[in-house]
Amino acid sequence: MRDLVQRFGGSLTTVFVALVLLWMVGMVLAPNLLMIDYALRPNLPPAQIGGPNDHYSLANFTYLAGEATHRAIFFKTIWASAIVTFVTLVVCYPLAFWLAQRATPAQAGLAILGLVIPFWINEVLRTLAWYILLAFRGPLNAVLLALGLISEPVRWAGDGGVLAAMTYAYILFMLFPIYNSMESLEAAQIEAARDLGAKSWRIHWRVVIPHAKAGIATGCVFTFMLAAGSYIAPSLLGSPGSRWFTEIIYNWFFEGGDWNRGAAYALVLLVLCLAVVLATLKLARVNLADVTK
Amino acid sequence: MSRSVQLDRVGMTFGTTRAVSDVTFTVEDGEFFSILGPSGCGKTTLLRIVAGFLRPTEGTVLIGGRDMAGLAPNRRPTAMIFQSLALFPLMSVRENIAFGLEARGVGKAERSRKADELLDVVALGGFGDRKPGELSGGQRQRVAIARALAVEPDVLLLDEPLSALDLKLRQHMRAELRALQKRTGVTFIYITHDQGEALAMSDRVAVMSAGVVEQIGAPQDLYANPQTPFVAGFVGETNRIAGRVAALAGGIATVDTGLGPMRGRAGPGLAEGQAVKLYVRPEALTPGTGGENSLAARVERVDFEGAFALAHGRLADGEEMIASIPATRLADAPGIGTEAAFHFDTDHAVVLADA
Numbered sequence: 001m002r003d004l005v006q007r008f009g010g011s012l013t014t015v016f017v018a019l020v021l022l023w024m025v026g027m028v029l030a031p032n033l034l035m036i037d038y039a040l041r042p043n044l045p046p047a048q049i050g051g052p053n054d055h056y057s058l059a060n061f062t063y064l065a066g067e068a069t070h071r072a073i074f075f076k077t078i079w080a081s082a083i084v085t086f087v088t089l090v091v092c093y094p095l096a097f098w099l100a101q102r103a104t105p106a107q108a109g110l111a112i113l114g115l116v117i118p119f120w121i122n123e124v125l126r127t128l129a130w131y132i133l134l135a136f137r138g139p140l141n142a143v144l145l146a147l148g149l150i151s152e153p154v155r156w157a158g159d160g161g162v163l164a165a166m167t168y169a170y171i172l173f174m175l176f177p178i179y180n181s182m183e184s185l186e187a188a189q190i191e192a193a194r195d196l197g198a199k200s201w202r203i204h205w206r207v208v209i210p211h212a213k214a215g216i217a218t219g220c221v222f223t224f225m226l227a228a229g230s231y232i233a234p235s236l237l238g239s240p241g242s243r244w245f246t247e248i249i250y251n252w253f254f255e256g257g258d259w260n261r262g263a264a265y266a267l268v269l270l271v272l273c274l275a276v277v278l279a280t281l282k283l284a285r286v287n288l289a290d291v292t293k
Numbered sequence: 294m295s296r297s298v299q300l301d302r303v304g305m306t307f308g309t310t311r312a313v314s315d316v317t318f319t320v321e322d323g324e325f326f327s328i329l330g331p332s333g334c335g336k337t338t339l340l341r342i343v344a345g346f347l348r349p350t351e352g353t354v355l356i357g358g359r360d361m362a363g364l365a366p367n368r369r370p371t372a373m374i375f376q377s378l379a380l381f382p383l384m385s386v387r388e389n390i391a392f393g394l395e396a397r398g399v400g401k402a403e404r405s406r407k408a409d410e411l412l413d414v415v416a417l418g419g420f421g422d423r424k425p426g427e428l429s430g431g432q433r434q435r436v437a438i439a440r441a442l443a444v445e446p447d448v449l450l451l452d453e454p455l456s457a458l459d460l461k462l463r464q465h466m467r468a469e470l471r472a473l474q475k476r477t478g479v480t481f482i483y484i485t486h487d488q489g490e491a492l493a494m495s496d497r498v499a500v501m502s503a504g505v506v507e508q509i510g511a512p513q514d515l516y517a518n519p520q521t522p523f524v525a526g527f528v529g530e531t532n533r534i535a536g537r538v539a540a541l542a543g544g545i546a547t548v549d550t551g552l553g554p555m556r557g558r559a560g561p562g563l564a565e566g567q568a569v570k571l572y573v574r575p576e577a578l579t580p581g582t583g584g585e586n587s588l589a590a591r592v593e594r595v596d597f598e599g600a601f602a603l604a605h606g607r608l609a610d611g612e613e614m615i616a617s618i619p620a621t622r623l624a625d626a627p628g629i630g631t632e633a634a635f636h637f638d639t640d641h642a643v644v645l646a647d648a
């Protein structure tokens with residue numbers, strides 16, 4: 001704060017601080033408080049709002065706790081998001097290592113370009129592309145049939161399709177934090193470990209992963225949050241058996257017309273996501289400041 | 294034989310860069326062998342070839358008589374100390390030292406004990422629980438040495454390990470490294486671009502220039518008998534006097550210089566009439582007339598260096614000349630601005646063909 005005053009003078013600093021406060025209050029705090037307020041009130045016809053029935057209660061939350069299907073979908077969403085995160089990590093870790101430590105600058109540039117270009121296309125269209133690829137009569141089944149790997153078309157839509165599309169959609173959010181943290185690892189450390197007799201897995205376990213820990217945790221947190229809050233992939237590629245919790249929230253808002261219950265559901269998802277994130281960071285012994293770097 | 298390193302016509306080309314060519318030498322068991330050369334001459338490349346990080350484009354490397362072709366660094370009986378040390382910053386000093394043992398599947402208690410033993414060897418007892426970042430430069434240096442020694446290598450490869458240290462510490466570590474090498478009996482291959490370091494520590498030194506080994510010999514030998522103009526100039530200070538060979542007899546060359554005829558020991562491959570230079574060390578030049586060869590110079594300045602003084606003069610042909618005068622003989626030092634006479638023994642001058 002004193003730094004800011006020194007650099008920009010008192011009046012400009014006041015403007016900065018005011019803008020930041022405005023942002024925090026207007027864009028972060030107010031909507032969330034409003035949502036909490038909604039979640040704690042019953043859904044009433046307009047005439048009764050502010051009337052004797054309009055009082056705070058936990059009814060919207062207890063409804064979720066008592067509704068077995070929604071509860072199952074909720075936990076499934078958390079669990080499936082964890083799997084998406086894990087698969088994305090498994091895909092990105094070797095790629096990030098190769099980019100950061102093995103590739104020549106030209107190779108790395110080309111590879112990153114290749115990874116980024118698809119992201120110039122809208123997320124809905126990208127997911128739609130997966131929808132086409134994985135369709136029952138789509139190219140993937142056609143190729144596998146032609147190769148003789150399957151004898152009849154497979155219905156990919158459902159959990160598998162959602163997993164594939166999400167992994168693809170969030171690859172960059174996982175890749176870049178890991179790549180960044182791996183890039184700062186001195187190549188001589190890997191050589192030294194090898195020279196001292198360590199096999200590849202030990203080099204990764206003892207040298208590379210500890211160094212890249214903050215990046216890995218950051219990537220996992222991003223991917224998990226995005227996956228848990230995803231709507232497009234499950235709604236396009238999911239089957240009735242692979243519904244996502246966000247779809248249920250959407251339904252409360254736009255089909256059930258019960259904004260209060262929708263808000264309560266969204267709040268539960270938010271809190272659980274936060275809990276998972278904080279637990280992950282704790283487990284990896286990384287603090288929030290590292291993640292925002 | 295068991296811990297010797299033999300290089301046979303080793304060459305390395307990166308794309309179009311010829312980094313090392315036709316290097317052949319043998320480092321004996323238990324020898325302290327230095328590779329000395331200016332920056333970019335291919336020293337690191339050569340060391341990385343021995344360690345197994347680079348596959349040479351030609352030639353073979355034998356360690357203990359065994360061909361190393363195709364063996365990865367972790368399969369060779371070598372350990373490398375990197376220019377940057379490459380300690381693992383997130384591990385404690387003890388874990389760093391024990392890492393090689395961990396990789397060999399040695400149990401935790403045993404490797405911990407061994408690490409503490411090595412900490413004592415490098416005089417860092419009690420520092421085991423610190424992180425490398427909490428040590429001074431010299432202490433980190435010693436951790437790197439202990440970490441490499443922990444795997445009991447036959448050959449220790451050191452890539453300018455002292456270059457990051459300040460002068461005092463560097464001199465101290467020189468002595469320590471030398472003592473450690475004698476105590477462990479491990480063969481050392483030591484890279485440096487500091488000729489003082491190479492001369493002070495090594496049993497033998499290979500002088501490299503532009504990817505080629507120019508000369509190999511004991512420090513005194515390199516200093517007294519340089520075989521190429523590069524070695525004469527790179528190892529120690531020297532004066533150069535240009536001329537042509539007038540006569541060759543009994544290993545002595547008589548050179549016609551612009552300052553009159555002078556004699557010195559003939560280098561390899563001389564012929565009469567050849568363009569040569571006569572190389573004389575500053576300390577071989579004695580003030581005063583007489584002696585076997587004499588020359589005159591206008592003294593421009595005299596720098597007192599403590600143990601000796603350096604008289605900078607200009608010869609009649611316009612070339613610079615430096616004479617070193619021991620502090621005990623300062624009374625003989627010529628006055629600044631005077632035309633002074635110097636002389637040197639034929640035995641103390643070397644005549645080498647121009648490259």
Ligand SMILES: Nc1ncnc2c1ncn2[C@@H]1O[C@H](COP(=O)(O)OP(=O)(O)OP(=O)(O)O)[C@@H](O)[C@H]1O
Pocket residue numbers: 307308310311312330331332333334335336337338339486
């Ligand atoms: N991986 C590489 N690709 C291309 N050229 C290289 C590579 N490594 C080294 N070279 C080149 O080979 C030559 C020798 O390099 P090297 O690193 O062996 O020099 P050095 O003697 O160790 O120098 P310094 O004292 O500066 O460390 C240099 O011209 C360098 O540019």
Ligand SMILES: [Mg+2]
Pocket residue numbers: 336337338376452
């Ligand atoms: Mg080098």
